[in-house]
Every structure is written in C-alpha cells, then in structure tokens.
Amino acid sequence: MSDDDDGVQIAQRRVRADRPGPAIPLLLLALVVIGAIVLTFVEANQTGFYIEDPARVAYWAIASALAYLVAVLVARRQGYRGGIWVDRSPLAAAGMIALIVALIIVLGEFAAGDLLIRGNVPVLALTVGVLVWAYREHRPGLWAIAIVLIPLSLLANLYNMENLLGRMGIPISFAHADQVANLGAIAIVLLIGAAGFGLAHWFAAIRARRSR
Numbered sequence: 001m002s003d004d005d006d007g008v009q010i011a012q013r014r015v016r017a018d019r020p021g022p023a024i025p026l027l028l029l030a031l032v033v034i035g036a037i038v039l040t041f042v043e044a045n046q047t048g049f050y051i052e053d054p055a056r057v058a059y060w061a062i063a064s065a066l067a068y069l070v071a072v073l074v075a076r077r078q079g080y081r082g083g084i085w086v087d088r089s090p091l092a093a094a095g096m097i098a099l100i101v102a103l104i105i106v107l108g109e110f111a112a113g114d115l116l117i118r119g120n121v122p123v124l125a126l127t128v129g130v131l132v133w134a135y136r137e138h139r140p141g142l143w144a145i146a147i148v149l150i151p152l153s154l155l156a157n158l159y160n161m162e163n164l165l166g167r168m169g170i171p172i173s174f175a176h177a178d179q180v181a182n183l184g185a186i187a188i189v190l191l192i193g194a195a196g197f198g199l200a201h202w203f204a205a206i207r208a209r210r211s212r
Contacts, residue, residue, distance in 0.1 A: 020078040020086045022142055023198035025071040025133075029126060030190035032063045033183050036122075040179040053119060057103055060122040064099050068092035068129075090136045095129025118178070120156040123186055127153040141200075145193040152189060156182040 039059050068091065075088040102125040105111050115121065127149040134142035155161055162181040 020075050020084070021197045021201040022133075022137070022139065023194045023201060024074050025067075025088060025091060026145070026190050026194035026197065028067040028071055029130070030187050030194060032060075032067050033123065033126070033187040033190065035059065035063055036120075037180055037183045037187070040176045040183075056119055057107065060099065061103065064122070064126070065096060068095055086137070088133075091129050091133040094132035095126060098125035098128035101125070115157050118157055118160075118182065120153075120179075120182060123149075123153040123156050123183070126186075141193065141197060145189060148189050149186065152185050156186060161185055 036056070036059065039056065068088075072088045072092050075086050078084075079086065099122055102121045106116055106119075106121050109116065111121075127146065130142065130146045130149055134146045160178040160182065162177045164181075
C-alpha cells in the first residue's frame with residue numbers, strides 16, 4: 001500500500017472520529033420517553049386520553065422541544081471543536097412538526113379512540129423525526145433504529161405489550177405496567193442505539209489517535 005493510501009485512510013479515520021455521532025440525540029430522545037413513563041406514575045389524571053390530560057400534552061411539547069434544541073446546540077458545539085459540522089435541524093424540525101400534528105390530532109380527537117386511549121401518540125412523531133434524520137444522514141444504524149421504532153411506536157398506541165411479555169414468561173403485574181412496557185420498549189431501543197453509536201465513536205477516536 002502506498003503512502004498516499006495510508007494518508008487517505010488516516011484522514012478518513014480522523015474525520016469519522018471528529019464527526020459528531022448520533023449518540024447524544026438518541027440519548028436525549030430516550031430520556032424524553034423515560035420522562036413520560038415517570039409522568040405516568042406521578043400524574044394524578046390516569047384516564048389516558050390527551051384531551052383529558054393536559055399535563056401529558058405539556059410534557060411532550062416542552063420535553064421534546066428542549067431535547068431537539070439541545071441536540072442542535074450540542075452538534076454546533078461539536079462542530080466548533082472538531083471542525084466538522086453536522087446539521088441536526090432536520091431531526092428537530094421533522095420531530096417538532098410531527099409532534100404538533102400529533103397533538104392537534106389528539107386534542108381535537110381527530111383519530112379513533114383506540115389510537116388515543118393509551119396517550120402515546122407523540123412516540124409516532126418521535127419516530128417520524130428519526131426517519132427523516134436517518135434519510136438525511138445516510139447512516140445504516142439510524143435506519144435500523146427507525147425501522148425498529150415504526151412497529152414499536154404503533155404497538156405502543158394500539159396494544160398493551162405487557163401481554164407479549166406475559167406470553168414470553170415475563171409477567172409484570174403492577175400499576176401502569178402497560179405504559180412501562182409500551183414506552184419502555186421504545187426507550188430501550190433508543191438507549192441501545194445511543195450506546196452503540198457512542199461505543200463506535202469511542203473506538204473510532206482510539207483508532208484515529210493510534211494512527212497519528
């Protein structure tokens with residue numbers, strides 16, 4: 001292999017190491033979902049319908065907006081530090097537009113009760129944001145996460161996934177176990193994605209340092 005080829009590979013490793021990864025945005029989205037699980041236990045109104053539960057509407061709107069804002073600001077800070085810029089505004093814009101549409105649907109009850117009763121329509125908006133993000137950044141890992149989130153976000157609104165756990169021999173029987181199972185599955189996927197991308201970025205940084 002020529003010195004030029006070695007130089008190209010070294011440069012590519014440095015770019016991969018310096019490029020902001022998806023770990024932090026995925027972690028932020030996971031924290032938003034985990035917060036929704038916590039809210040299920042502390043919020044007094046447990047009817048499940050958004051139209052009767054303004055606290056959930058406010059939570060999803062505020063928590064999601066903060067998560068997307070932090071994701072954009074962190075990417076900009078990483079760009080200043082590493083010199084490689086990644087625009088996270090498509091994730092934020094798509095996620096917030098989808099969330100606004102979702103909240104309009106649930107507040108106006110423009111959907112069947114089966115979709116509204118569990119109060120998890122915002123996770124569909126979250127999935128839309130990840131899909132647009134995967135399309136813009138062309139990362140196979142993001143596509144994999146988005147594809148897994150599609151059925152999970154639908155199930156979170158249409159089915160109690162605690163039933164699946166029971167059939168697998170993992171019975172859970174406590175207050176709001178349905179929400180823990182439904183939202184927990186989505187949070188776990190996001191956390192696994194964040195950990196995977198974080199480790200990949202860490203190893204890339206190690207390889208880049210060794211090649212200098």
